[in-house]
Amino acid sequence: MRESWRRIRAVAENTFLEAVRQKVFAVLLVFALVLLGGANYFAEFSFQEQFKFLKDLGYATISLTGLLVGLLGAAQLIPAEIERRTILTALCRPLRRWEFVVGKYLGLVALLAVMLAIMGAVFWAVLRWKEAQLIGLEGGEAGVVQAIQAESRDPRLWQAFALMGAKLFVVCGLAVFFSTLATSTTFVVAMTLLVYLIGHLQSVAREQWLESGEKAAWFIQLFLAAVALLVPDFNLYSLIDEIVAGNVVPWRATLEVLAYSVAYVAVLLAAAACLFEERDL
Amino acid sequence: MSAAVWTQSLRKEFTLGWGRGRVLAVEGLDLEIKRGEVFGLLGPNGSGKSTAMKMILGLLRPTAGRAEVCGNLAGTLAARKQIGFLPENPYFPAFLSGLELVRYYGKLCGLGGKALEGRVAELLSLVRLGGEAGRRPLRTYSKGMLQRAGLAGALVSDPEIVMLDEPTAGVDPAGSREIRDLIRELKERGKTVIFSSHLLEQVEDVADRVVILHRGQKLREGRLEDLLTMSGEWQVRARGLGEAQRRELHAWLVQHGAEVLGEGSPRERLEDYFLRNLPERERR
Amino acid sequence: MSRVVALALAGGLILGWGIGKLPWEIRMTKEQRLATVGFPGPTAVAVREKLGQGLVLAALGGFRGLAANALMLQAHGAWEEKQWVRVRSALELATLLQPRVALFWDLASWHLAWNAAVAAERYEGLESETRRRIEARKWVEAGRELLERGTRAVPEKALLFQRLGDLYWQRLSDYQAAAVCYRAALTKGDVPPYLERFVGYALDKAGDKKAALAYFQELRRTMGENPDPARQPEVVEREMQRLTKELRTSPNGKRP
Numbered sequence: 001m002r003e004s005w006r007r008i009r010a011v012a013e014n015t016f017l018e019a020v021r022q023k024v025f026a027v028l029l030v031f032a033l034v035l036l037g038g039a040n041y042f043a044e045f046s047f048q049e050q051f052k053f054l055k056d057l058g059y060a061t062i063s064l065t066g067l068l069v070g071l072l073g074a075a076q077l078i079p080a081e082i083e084r085r086t087i088l089t090a091l092c093r094p095l096r097r098w099e100f101v102v103g104k105y106l107g108l109v110a111l112l113a114v115m116l117a118i119m120g121a122v123f124w125a126v127l128r129w130k131e132a133q134l135i136g137l138e139g140g141e142a143g144v145v146q147a148i149q150a151e152s153r154d155p156r157l158w159q160a161f162a163l164m165g166a167k168l169f170v171v172c173g174l175a176v177f178f179s180t181l182a183t184s185t186t187f188v189v190a191m192t193l194l195v196y197l198i199g200h201l202q203s204v205a206r207e208q209w210l211e212s213g214e215k216a217a218w219f220i221q222l223f224l225a226a227v228a229l230l231v232p233d234f235n236l237y238s239l240i241d242e243i244v245a246g247n248v249v250p251w252r253a254t255l256e257v258l259a260y261s262v263a264y265v266a267v268l269l270a271a272a273a274c275l276f277e278e279r280d281l
Numbered sequence: 282m283s284a285a286v287w288t289q290s291l292r293k294e295f296t297l298g299w300g301r302g303r304v305l306a307v308e309g310l311d312l313e314i315k316r317g318e319v320f321g322l323l324g325p326n327g328s329g330k331s332t333a334m335k336m337i338l339g340l341l342r343p344t345a346g347r348a349e350v351c352g353n354l355a356g357t358l359a360a361r362k363q364i365g366f367l368p369e370n371p372y373f374p375a376f377l378s379g380l381e382l383v384r385y386y387g388k389l390c391g392l393g394g395k396a397l398e399g400r401v402a403e404l405l406s407l408v409r410l411g412g413e414a415g416r417r418p419l420r421t422y423s424k425g426m427l428q429r430a431g432l433a434g435a436l437v438s439d440p441e442i443v444m445l446d447e448p449t450a451g452v453d454p455a456g457s458r459e460i461r462d463l464i465r466e467l468k469e470r471g472k473t474v475i476f477s478s479h480l481l482e483q484v485e486d487v488a489d490r491v492v493i494l495h496r497g498q499k500l501r502e503g504r505l506e507d508l509l510t511m512s513g514e515w516q517v518r519a520r521g522l523g524e525a526q527r528r529e530l531h532a533w534l535v536q537h538g539a540e541v542l543g544e545g546s547p548r549e550r551l552e553d554y555f556l557r558n559l560p561e562r563e564r565r
Numbered sequence: 566m567s568r569v570v571a572l573a574l575a576g577g578l579i580l581g582w583g584i585g586k587l588p589w590e591i592r593m594t595k596e597q598r599l600a601t602v603g604f605p606g607p608t609a610v611a612v613r614e615k616l617g618q619g620l621v622l623a624a625l626g627g628f629r630g631l632a633a634n635a636l637m638l639q640a641h642g643a644w645e646e647k648q649w650v651r652v653r654s655a656l657e658l659a660t661l662l663q664p665r666v667a668l669f670w671d672l673a674s675w676h677l678a679w680n681a682a683v684a685a686e687r688y689e690g691l692e693s694e695t696r697r698r699i700e701a702r703k704w705v706e707a708g709r710e711l712l713e714r715g716t717r718a719v720p721e722k723a724l725l726f727q728r729l730g731d732l733y734w735q736r737l738s739d740y741q742a743a744a745v746c747y748r749a750a751l752t753k754g755d756v757p758p759y760l761e762r763f764v765g766y767a768l769d770k771a772g773d774k775k776a777a778l779a780y781f782q783e784l785r786r787t788m789g790e791n792p793d794p795a796r797q798p799e800v801v802e803r804e805m806q807r808l809t810k811e812l813r814t815s816p817n818g819k820r821p
Binding site: 003006007009011013014017021022084086091092093094095096278280281 | 295335338339340341342358361362364366368370372373374376377381385386388389390391393431434438
């Protein structure tokens, strides 16, 4: 058990290290930080709107960067190791294949977590900066200050942050799953992106499938069923939009989506491990 | 005691996909490699050497047949614990340093802590990558250095068997000699060494036994001496014979009913010539 | 484990989970709607614009907030250039992308019912005063229609009901309708304290002094013995006195 964990950690650390030593991730991070800082320059609107813009732009930046990290990281995972054949020197060791899969996933998730933490901290700072700016501009009247601070220090923003992280971790799980099937990095990136996009439509497909009855042709039914069964429902994470829009989202709903994400990742990794177990290298 | 490696009727077919049929890479391979032996898998490119090795390592699943390592089914954790592997060409994560590479492989073998650090330092100095060289990234290494780093990585868990895939391919004569010396050293330490090569002449002086593969099948197997000794012929090398004595010798041979197949001054192998002409300190 | 077994196992896992997750997803979607919108079914917006929204969502891959903001910026630019048709289409699209953002509906209706309408009233290209009025009225109606949709899309918030009340009052002079909207706003959680008096003012303005007085009396009663000063009980009392006095001089409740 302890040896197993040690091996998983070695794979994860190595994956993380590889990513950190690649310039592309640093460049992405810098790009994201510049965008986050620049998000502060919409000054023509009411402060509620300014905060909405800031938050939307902030979340979009973090989310997009996270998605790119996930996709690029996925390409680095198993297919690139097979292409470079470095995987041979790892898997001929007394290392179980599922340990390798889990280690790769954890390495990618660790990378993502570090980047999210950095971007989150900068985003927090930008919000505070905006707050100071607006209070200076609108005057220090207690009611106004309170209203501005309600926007900038909204604790629900961390709720949105957790949801965003969970969504990206599921994307990473998808990437790992596809990389155990594929031999090319392009395939993994394309499939992951495709499922990510379709995932936002899954709830529509699901409702259409379950509610349409006999109306649609059988092949349409089959397609809708496949989407509903095989693709995660990324619409569940649109709670993020609710939070940015300033609507109340209960913690219970948030936690349930987090649990859904964990379960999804577990299933994806288990299936990935099965597929990888019998694969010729 | 069980053999180091034992295979029976080992067979591997690759499916090409999209209905393009199958390729037979190895067929009906029986091997028994004893412990402490230096064993060569020889044959031209595409003869199935690497496929056979990968099946023994558990990287490929045999289509049929069975392979065992020290009595354990190939591919199981117990089997892989017995083997250290140096792949053909330096397939290593280039972003690591030599030190990190060996440490990473140690961790993958379940090692850790002070024991691992000590072992890493010891191995790096064994392959002459101690100190500053070990801290440089692998992408700055020459091919020979990569081979040595890889070898240290293969040896980190102190395995019973060391497998080397084409260890001398693309390495200069000095590096090649070095690797042959290392194989001998490993044998002295009681390790079983299995290597593959398509450069037959480079291995003849280290292998105890070889198998020659051709199109996935075993062509010949045996001790190199037995395979290469042409028992129907006899060869004499001598110094100090003048032209007249040479003619006399030739006439004597013909007179005694021998068929003279060749005579003349022997030529040195280029590799030996090269090594002999290196400055003393660089020969090792 | 053979390859066939591994494939079957992986496929079985994915499919089994796919079937197992469906009821969970359905329940979560329902509960999310219940928690955020207040009722379990799809929102009015979702039914009407489900497909369009779904496709746009898929294309934007979760970055629709960004697109909606870009549209709002576009609307802002068009407003500065007084390009009212462009303002309207950008606003319509933004609210389609993010129907749950009350701020968008608010801003959109303000642009249409106030800015565009006022510009139409003053538009010198139309000579006839009546034509200008009709044109302006169209913009006000557009703003009203937008706000009505907004109240269905964000039914749990007071803001849009309040704005709709303001629109009825200030742009259409329909004070009864304004009173209805303010009343609807008061059933939501987040109302500013002054809003509760607006129902009374609107009823008064509509000419229904009896109803207005009854409303203020009821309002004062709910404040209790020790009223919260933020609710300004003295203003309510003053209104009660005034209305009582006016009703005495004109008992049928009509304006003199």
